[in-house]
Amino acid sequence: MKIWIAGAAGQLGCALNDMAKEHRPDAELLNTDIDEVDVTDLSQVLGFVKEHQPDVIFDCAAVTDVGVCEDSPKYAFKVNAVGARNLAIAASRIQAKILLLSTDDVFNGIRQVPYHEFDETDPMTVYGKSKLAGENYVKEFAHDHFIIRSNWVFGRGSRTNFVNQILDAIETKTELHISDDQYGSPTSANALAVFMLHLIGSEEYGTYHVTCSGVCNRYEFAKEIVRLAKKDVKIIPVRTKKAEYCSARPTFTVLDNFLIQVLGLHEMPTWIDALEEYMKQEYKR
Ligand SMILES: NC(=O)c1ccc[n+]([C@@H]2O[C@H](COP(=O)([O-])OP(=O)(O)OC[C@H]3O[C@@H](n4cnc5c(N)ncnc54)[C@H](OP(=O)(O)O)[C@@H]3O)[C@@H](O)[C@H]2O)c1
Numbered sequence: 001m002k003i004w005i006a007g008a009a010g011q012l013g014c015a016l017n018d019m020a021k022e023h024r025p026d027a028e029l030l031n032t033d034i035d036e037v038d039v040t041d042l043s044q045v046l047g048f049v050k051e052h053q054p055d056v057i058f059d060c061a062a063v064t065d066v067g068v069c070e071d072s073p074k075y076a077f078k079v080n081a082v083g084a085r086n087l088a089i090a091a092s093r094i095q096a097k098i099l100l101l102s103t104d105d106v107f108n109g110i111r112q113v114p115y116h117e118f119d120e121t122d123p124m125t126v127y128g129k130s131k132l133a134g135e136n137y138v139k140e141f142a143h144d145h146f147i148i149r150s151n152w153v154f155g156r157g158s159r160t161n162f163v164n165q166i167l168d169a170i171e172t173k174t175e176l177h178i179s180d181d182q183y184g185s186p187t188s189a190n191a192l193a194v195f196m197l198h199l200i201g202s203e204e205y206g207t208y209h210v211t212c213s214g215v216c217n218r219y220e221f222a223k224e225i226v227r228l229a230k231k232d233v234k235i236i237p238v239r240t241k242k243a244e245y246c247s248a249r250p251t252f253t254v255l256d257n258f259l260i261q262v263l264g265l266h267e268m269p270t271w272i273d274a275l276e277e278y279m280k281q282e283y284k285r
Pocket residue numbers: 006007008009010011012013033034035037038039040059060061062063064079083101102103104131149150151152153154157158
């Protein structure tokens with residue numbers, strides 16, 4: 001099986017490469033990031049699939065910084081929406097499967113109950129709106145598609161995910177102010193990649209919510225990181241407005257992995273186990 005990973009230098013791209021060795025040893029991985037194929041350029045995308053004929057396309061290319069998206073909506077929609085459209089058109093042209101990664105930000109986060117796949121979307125941020133537009137393009141242009149929405153992803157390939165930001169901060173600071181009113185399910189890129197590699201072998205097309213199990217706020221998440229790092233750093237709970245290391249976004253966008261449970265497709269690890277595993281592998285200070 002030939003798999004094209006667009007946006008391969010990011011967290012999910014790295015995790016897919018790491019996990020494929022064990023979970024899809026038969027796969028030939030074609031890795032590109034913006035320097036090789038800019039997903040916003042339809043002719044580059046079509047040229048790539050014509051030459052390489054992948055069986056599966058992973059769309060991991062995105063602008064994920066919520067602040068950058070708010071400041072530059074044209075850029076956010078160009079990459080997150082038009083980029084997804086281009087990859088979907090390409091997948092359809094060569095009858096490949098496509099898997100798009102999406103986000104909890106497609107929900108407004110107003111209610112205090114986890115969202116499942118059949119709940120109404122209502123994004124409040126430019127990031128969420130642009131990702132939802134990408135989802136809609138994929139549904140419109142690619143018949144054989146999977147859409148996976150996830151939440152608070154951490155993995156190698158980014159120094160700016162929450163875990164790595166806290167690990168960097170505690171090297172020099174003795175006190176951190178962390179939001180206690182943003183709730184989510186921290187999810188390891190590796191655990192997510194394992195499921196993605198499994199799913200593409202099936203024809204269980206559609207939209208899935210996939211996060212590690214368990215829910216916490218950012219303050220609890222930071223406390224666990226500091227505990228595992230064995231550092232003596234004080235974590236002070238504050239409201240998002242006064243918090244470090246998190247952007248303004250919906251406060252409760254916990255995802256319910258409803259459909260993978262209904263279909264008995266997969267079980268995700270708890271976020272605490274996944275974090276411990278990540279710290280063992282990556283925290284070499
Ligand atoms: N991180 C999370 O918490 C989270 C949660 C839910 C869903 N997701 C979704 O999961 C996917 C992957 O996320 P991630 O955490 O792996 O993101 P990431 O680490 O930011 O990786 C995204 C990659 O896409 C590249 N890229 C940007 N514009 C591109 C373009 N025009 N053409 C080709 N590549 C381009 C980026 O390059 P540069 O770095 O040079 O821009 C980066 O290497 C995204 O769709 C994201 O929306 C992420």
